[in-house]
Each structure stands twice: as structure tokens, then as C-alpha cells.
Amino acid sequence: MTSTTSLLRFATAGSVDDGKSTLVGRLLHDSKSVLADQLEAVSLASRSRGREGPDLALLTDGLRAEREQGITIDVAYRYFATPRRRFILADTPGHVQYTRNMVTGASTAELAIILVDARAGVVEQTRRHAAVAALLRVPHVVLAVNKMDLVGHAEAVFARTAEEFTAYATRLGVPEVTAIPVSALHGDNVVEPSRHMDWYGGPTVLEHLETVPVASDPSADPARLPVQYVIRPQTPEHPDYRGYAGRIASGVLRVGDPVTVLPSGLTSTITGIDVLGRSVAEAWAPQSVTVLLADALDISRGDLITPTATAPATTREITATVCHLHERPLTPGARVLLKHTTRTVKAVVRDIPSRLTLEDLSHHASPGMLTTNDIGRVLVRTAEPLPVDAYADGRHTGSFLLLDPSDGSTLTAGMAER
Structure with a gap:
């Protein structure tokens, strides 16, 4: 079977003051993903600080402590969509002491945007973010070289930074790096192409997010169902119902599959799969399901149900x-x-x-x-x-x-x- 998805999970990371929150705010604003009342609230907050236009960083720096300090200290999740794709964005902190939050935000991401200041280039925190993305096996990495307006939109500055980062990321094992020169403050190459960098012929940030391939075939992966809960309603209508509920971590489960329960090693056969209250013949990651087995086995939270043919060793x-x-x-x-x-x-x-x-x-x-x-x-x-x-x-x-x-x-x- 083949499964396609229009949903992209991605994370952003960058050092403090590299303009990451502004980039995310610009992305949301220019893609028209900001509600009118949100934009008005940001505009009021910006005017109270003496700014004429809206400070787009406030769209993501939602915690009061972040606004007072001017840094992002938590993972801010944002949900938005364009006509071409839906997105779940994890905006992670830039300060070194909050690197742990990037691990959280990037752990489920299919793409990571790592931001650098064009004036500073690749710094230690940039290398740390690249290492985390590589360790978490994020398949696509975007290097956003920000504040290009402060270096005269110079192609040489962008090329030097992109070359250094790509070489480092390649040594880490990052499979794909796409470098994009941007000015988040002015919107250059975020949603709309820049008029100031005609030497750049690649995609904008949003165009890349909309077109990067993320579809996968779940049947290519071994099926894994970590059991979260055992359901036994014991009602007159279902006196013998015993279901094992959880979210399929990978692969496809089908009625009739011989399965093994780990770590016990007990075996049985799938006799039913319920998804959202209805019976189905098969289910795949990341669906939440309830699986019924032919045998009343001793299964509890923490056990793993997997097809016998692809069961991992304990x-x-x-x-x-x-x-x-x-x-x-x-x-x-x-x-x-x-x-x-x-x-x-x-x-x-x-x-x-x-x-x-x-x-x-x-x-x-x-x-x-x-x-x-x-x-x-x-x-x-x-x-x-x-x-x-x-x-x-x-x-x-x-x-x-x-x-x-x-x-x-x-x-x-x-x-x-x-």
C-alpha cells in the first residue's frame, strides 16, 4: 500500500538574537496564517514599545518571561496551513541552556530550519543544533542565513556560510541541506522572493516547506504497537471484549496477522482492529487503534504488539x-x-x-x-x-x-x- 500525507512537521532552531522568532512570525504573517485579533494584539504590544509596525516575533514568543527578556525559552507549537500543505511548527529556544527543548521539538520533525546571523556565520550553537538534528535523524535541514540586509545582501557572505555549514552537516551524516538567504525583518525570501538578491535562484522558505517530499510508505517499516491501555468494557453487549489500545508507532497492522507480544514472547493472531469506533481491515502509523486478538493473553501497558515475522529481539x-x-x-x-x-x-x-x-x-x-x-x-x-x-x-x-x-x-x- 502507499500512503501520502499533506502534513509536514518541522522545527526551528537558532542562536539567541539570530531572528528566529521574527522569521517564524514573518512566515505566519505573510502566509496569511494569523488571525486579525492576534495581529491587532501584536500591533498594540509593539506600539507600546515605541515601534511603528508589528513586532512579528511576538507571534511566537508567547510566554511573558520571553517577551520581557526578548528570548524564546519554551517550545512554541503553531498550526497553520496553505492551499498546498498543512504544517505543525515547533519553534524551539536558541539559548544554549535550553538546547533540551530543541531535542523535544525536533524529535518528531521531518524538517528542521536552522537559523544563523549572516554577520556571525556558523557558531558553536549552530553546530550543536546541527548535531542534534543529525542525531535525531531529521531527514531535511534548511539553513536560513538571516539578516542579509545587514551585510548588503552580499552573495559571497551567504555562499561562505552555506559552504561551511553544509560541510559540517555532511560530516555529521545529515542527508540533505538546503541553504536559503533571507531577511526575516523585511520578508526577503521567506514567503515572497527577494528583490534585493536576484543572484539567488532557489526556493523561498515557504516554497521549500510546501514542496519538500515527506510522503512515505508505512508498509515498508516493521509494525510496532506499544500498548497504552487494555479495554474491557464488560457490558451486556460486549461481555468478552478485550482490546489493546495504543498508537501505532510504525508500519501496518492487518486482521489475520500472526503477532508476538514482547517482552513475554506470547503469540496470537489479530482478529479485529477498531479505529474511531469502527472496525477496519488494516491500520497504519500513526493511527490510534484498538487491536483484538484470538487469545486472551496476559497483556498490559508497556507491552509491544508486533507481527511475528518482524519482531525485534529483546x-x-x-x-x-x-x-x-x-x-x-x-x-x-x-x-x-x-x-x-x-x-x-x-x-x-x-x-x-x-x-x-x-x-x-x-x-x-x-x-x-x-x-x-x-x-x-x-x-x-x-x-x-x-x-x-x-x-x-x-x-x-x-x-x-x-x-x-x-x-x-x-x-x-x-x-x-x-
């Missing part, structure tokens, strides 16, 4: 690339909780073999710890076996979080290796 030893997100360092021997899909188990960090150095992409062996925003490799042993895919094969079932067992706070985001 393991208690996970080697992964991680981004450490917490202020408290991660050290070998740390006892943590590991959350994988809908299952949470006890675990211990057995080793931290290396830490990535962003400047030259070298690996510092045996660093002893990972501190906030560090990217490195870890070896984790879990108390119970888990059906973990390689992150390269499945972003949902190949990812996990390490949590603090005392308060449940998120410590580290991990991407399992093969």
Missing part, C-alpha cells in the same frame, strides 16, 4: 548515543529509570565510552561524565528485557529517556544503536 544491554539534558551530570554507575515507548523499567548506566567534541567532531574517550547539553555514547543495563529497535530503523521504538527515579525528571534522551 535485550537488557543498550548502547546508545545520547544528549544529556539535566543540570546534574550523568555518571557511570548512576541508577535511573529508562522509559521506552509506554514501558518504564529500572536501569543502571554501566559506562560512558565517549563524548562528542562539537568543534571538530572528534570523540573524547572515557570522559567520566556527561554534563548539560553534552552528546556522547552510553551503555545502559536494564532490570527487564526490552524490545528496542535501532534508532536508524525506527525513531519511536529506537528512542528512550533516562529519568531520575527520585522525582521523575528527564535526565537524558537516547537513540539506540544497532
